[in-house]
Amino acid sequence: MSTELTGAEITVRCLQKEGVDYLFGYPGGAVLYIYDELFKQDKVKHVLVRHEQAAVHAADGYARSSNKVGVALVTSGPGVTNAVTGIATAYMDSVPLVIISGQVPTYAIGLDAFQEVDTVGITRPCVKHNFLVKDITELAGTIKKAFYIAATGRPGPVLVDIPKDVSQQKTAFSYPESVSMRSYNPVTRGHSGQIKKAVQLMLGARRPMIYTGGGVILSDAAARLADLVRMLGFPCTNTLMGLGGYPATDKQFVGMLGMHGTYEANMAMQHCDVLIAVGARFDDRVIGNPKHFFNEDRKIIHIDIDPSSISKRVKVDVPIVGSVPDVLDDLIKLLKISREKPDRTAIDAWWTQIDSWRARDCLKYDRASPIIKPQMVIEKLYAVTRGNAFITSDVGQHQMWAAQFYKFDMPRRWINSGGLGTMGFGLPAAMGVQFANPKGAVACVTGEASIQMCIQELSTCKQYNLPLKIVNLNNRYMGMVRQWQEYFHGNRYAESYMDALPDFVKLAESYGHVGMKIEQPGDVEGALKEAFKLKDRLVFMDFITDQTENVFPMVPGGKGLSEMILV
Secondary structure, eight states, rough: OOOOOHHHHHHHHHHTTTTTTTEEEEGGGHHHHHHHOOOTSSSSSEEOOOOHHHHHHHHHHHHHHHSSSSEEESSTTTTHHHHHHHHHHHTTTTOOOEEEEEEOOOTTTTTTTTTTOOOHHHHHHGGSSEEEEGGGGGHHHHHHHHHHHHHHSSEEEEEEEEEEEHHHOOOOOOOOOOOTTTOOOOOOOHHHEEEEEEEEHHHHOOSSSEOOHHHHTTTOHHHHHHHHHHHHHHHHEETTTTTSOOOTTTTTTEEEOOOTTOHHHHHHHHHHEEEEEESSOOOHHHHHHHHHHTTTTOOEEEESSOOTTTTSSSSOOOEESSSSSHHHHHHHHHHOOSSSSOOOHHHHHHHHHHHHTTOOTTTTOOOOOOOOOOOHHHHHHHHHHHHHSSSEEEHHHHHHHHHHOOOSSSSSSSEEOOSSSTTTOOOHHHHHHHHHTTOOEEEEEEETTTGGTTTTHHHHHTTTOOOOEEEEOSBOHHHHHHHHHHHHHTTTTTTTTTSSSSOOHHHHHHHTTTEEEEEEEGGGGHHHHHHHTTSSOOEEEEEEEOTOOOOBBBBBTTOOOOOBBBB
8 A cells, every 4th residue: 555645745756757957936925844854854855946046036046057857946926026027037938937836725726725826716827737736636737747848849837826725634645646737738840741741842942041049948959950951952031039059159140130140140030031930939039020031032931849939929931840850850851862952152152141240240340449348358258268158137138148249059058038138047046046956057147136146146146156157248228128229219218327336246246156247358368267266165246347348239119121220
């Protein structure tokens, strides 16, 4: 006869069965029985954050950098509502998470009990799926389903809401070995006929373009993508979420595309005759106005695991639903055995055109400036770390400069909030990355506005001795807001200036960390080198940068890819 366990014990046993190493959370009344069981074991290590939003961001950074499911634990009411921003961030970027939330006892649900919210209702729009477990006999199976749903198909966050009385009740425990769900069977193999059509289009292309997104990273398809790109000799661009999916230092890489993408990437995207979209979703920040995008006649091949993403914003000619690595494997096999080959004369002429766009040097900036230019800080960060660091960012100008000037050659090294654009993401995400990669160099590129959103996590970093390097590009403005106000709101800087900033050096020191203030361009490289030599300390580097610097190129909202502002 199997031993009966409480719901709290079952929850912890399930985490152990799933091989969860780290759990990011914050205790409260509705989850105290679960916390009591965590206290009694040491297989699942709990990381105590200082805010529930940070718990989910940390689990998110852990997942993105490790290809494991990130796990967070929060209490009911304000605990789970604080977590919603992190859940929505992961949902927009398709990050596999399991969030376990406490709930008031089942008999009190719907009675406005203390710290009660409708967790399932609140989170439904921003999760892949969620569960409210009212029957303890269904708890283990539900948690198994949660991990399966989170990690398969198009990944995403799954929430399991556990009422307090369910965590107290007892039942026999057995953990399912596998999951079978009639309503959920993601397709992995692409349709062979569609793959053959794609190959014919690719071989006949004269101005081809390979456009890849976060799906390449999430499915670990970077190596296969590189094989395909090099075999064909086609240009390749990455979205913000896809950086590292193809090596940025490779000659066939034309840079990031989109609102702040390179001139050459955007022009090639706009003027290609065959576009191969791989694990990307044609979002508004990538192609601008769809009507402008279709001013040019082109054929589009779209590979994605999620059928709902195909022809959602842009009608495509050859849809292929399937796992990115599986579809790329099939494409490569057919290309290898095909007697036809791409028209090298046409492809060479296309590269000549792209090189002429490259010659515009769209990322140039004043390298002789007596004031620190933010672009220079990122270039020096890349040089000092030799491109091998894990880089997290918050959201704004600093995020775009990091994407433009740090050359990501490997996947899962660039961790940022792309879809939701969440200020406050960078520091807690960096914590999760450091836990997943304890020997890796981890830097958080942030701004003085974003860093204050979750700055309390400096306390968590001290408790767990996380040697993060914080690169604060401090221009005393909410920089991207100011840039838009300059261009589209008549220089009316409504509430975008930070008028009462802390002394970040003293603030970092008050948490027990190392603080540096850097004000001269000649001191930038030395400060970065000194910081990264301190391998066992968190170093907060406050770089005082040019307040007037803007991110270029820039595609204004509602405009097309070729309507870029370059200076």
